[in-house]
Amino acid sequence: MDIATLIGIIAGMAVIVGAIFMGGSLTAFVDVPSIMVVFGGTAAATLIKFPMRDVMKSMKTGIAIAFKNPKEDPQSIYDKAMELSALVRKNGLLGLESVEIENEVMKRGIRMCVDGHNGDVVRSSVSAEVAKSIQRDELGELMFRGIGDTAPAFGMIGTLVGLVQMLANLSDPAAIGPAMAIAMLTTFYGAVLANLIAIPIADKLALKVEQLRNTKELIVESVVQIQASQSPMVMKEILGPYLPGGIPVDTEAAEGA
Numbered sequence: 001m002d003i004a005t006l007i008g009i010i011a012g013m014a015v016i017v018g019a020i021f022m023g024g025s026l027t028a029f030v031d032v033p034s035i036m037v038v039f040g041g042t043a044a045a046t047l048i049k050f051p052m053r054d055v056m057k058s059m060k061t062g063i064a065i066a067f068k069n070p071k072e073d074p075q076s077i078y079d080k081a082m083e084l085s086a087l088v089r090k091n092g093l094l095g096l097e098s099v100e101i102e103n104e105v106m107k108r109g110i111r112m113c114v115d116g117h118n119g120d121v122v123r124s125s126v127s128a129e130v131a132k133s134i135q136r137d138e139l140g141e142l143m144f145r146g147i148g149d150t151a152p153a154f155g156m157i158g159t160l161v162g163l164v165q166m167l168a169n170l171s172d173p174a175a176i177g178p179a180m181a182i183a184m185l186t187t188f189y190g191a192v193l194a195n196l197i198a199i200p201i202a203d204k205l206a207l208k209v210e211q212l213r214n215t216k217e218l219i220v221e222s223v224v225q226i227q228a229s230q231s232p233m234v235m236k237e238i239l240g241p242y243l244p245g246g247i248p249v250d251t252e253a254a255e256g257a
Contacts, residue, residue, distance in 0.1 A: 005066050005204060012196045034158055034185035038193060041154035042147055049146050054139060062140025065208050066201045072103060072215045074243050081222035084110065085235045088226055096226075105129060105216065109223030123224045130216040137212060141205035148198035155190020159183045218242035 020026055047055060080101065087095050093113050101107040109126040117125075162183025169175035218239060225235050 002067055002069050002204075005201070008200065009197060016192065016196075028181075029185065029188070031181045031185045034182050034189055037158035037161065037182070037186050038151060038154045038189040041157065042151045042190075042193065045150045045154070046143065046147060050139075050143060055143070058136070058139040058143045061136055062144055062201065062205055065137060065140060065212075066144075066204050072212070072219075074215050074218055077103060077106065077215060077218050077222060078239055078243055080106070081218075081226065081239060082232055082235060084222075084226050085230060085232050088229050089231065093227070093229070103219065105133075106219050106223060109219070110226065113223065113227040117227075119224055119227050122227050123220065126220050126223055130220055134209065134213050134216065137205070137209045141202050141209055144198050144205060145202035148194040148202055151190040151193040151198060152187075153190070155187040158186020158190070162186065214242055 017026065020029055050058065080103070084096060084099065084101075087099065093116075096110055096114050099110070101110060105126060108129070109122060112122050112125060159182075162179050162181070166176055166179035166183065169179065221242070222235075222239060225238055230238070
């Protein structure tokens with residue numbers, strides 16, 4: 001689990017709630033009409049922006065990426081590719097038939113290699129699968145970014161509603177307070193929803209989607225090079241740049257030097 005996301009949200013809420021308690025009562029910041037305008041309006045706008053079939057799926061995917069660390073580790077993919085490359089050089093592609101591969105994309109790509117498909121077909125098929133996977137992940141980012149853009153706008157709409165109600169009832173002092181509460185709290189809710197939750201999660205999703213893209217490109221290149229029976233040394237040069245630290249250093253060679 002990516003504990004930083006959870007800690008950030010909890011810490012941000014704690015700071016806000018703490019500041020409220022230091023200056024007054026928490027109940028003064030709870031207003032049902034304001035919640036309806038901001039959260040209901042933002043939800044409605046999200047449904048307008050995105051197809052219904054994608055909303056729940058993308059929300060679930062986005063939350064999973066934001067709160068969990070990626071299962072696909074570039075180093076483990078690299079190590080597995082080097083292992084498979086050595087097997088191919090020794091036993092040929094058919095030597096991979098009984099090899100256990102945890103990553104599903106790599107597993108399907110290697111199966112295509114064993115079945116005798118050429119490099120172009122393998123690259124095209126695996127790349128298409130990777131592109132669809134990345135597209136699903138990107139949709140989650142777009143949805144949270146859309147929420148971040150929409151929430152402050154509905155905060156302003158609620159503020160305008162509250163000001164209109166206040167101006168329409170200046171002769172009734174009892175109505176001024178509730179109207180001002182809507183006017184101010186909708187802006188507050190919109191700002192918190194956008195700047196503490198939606199936009200930070202969208203930014204984290206953008207970062208993680210880029211990391212996932214790099215890892216999946218590593219998988220594609222690994223499968224293609226294995227299909228070509230590339231030597232482990234060449235594989236190291238081709239796949240090394242995809243690792244976070246770059247091309248691994250040959251420790252034995254370095255010590256010998």
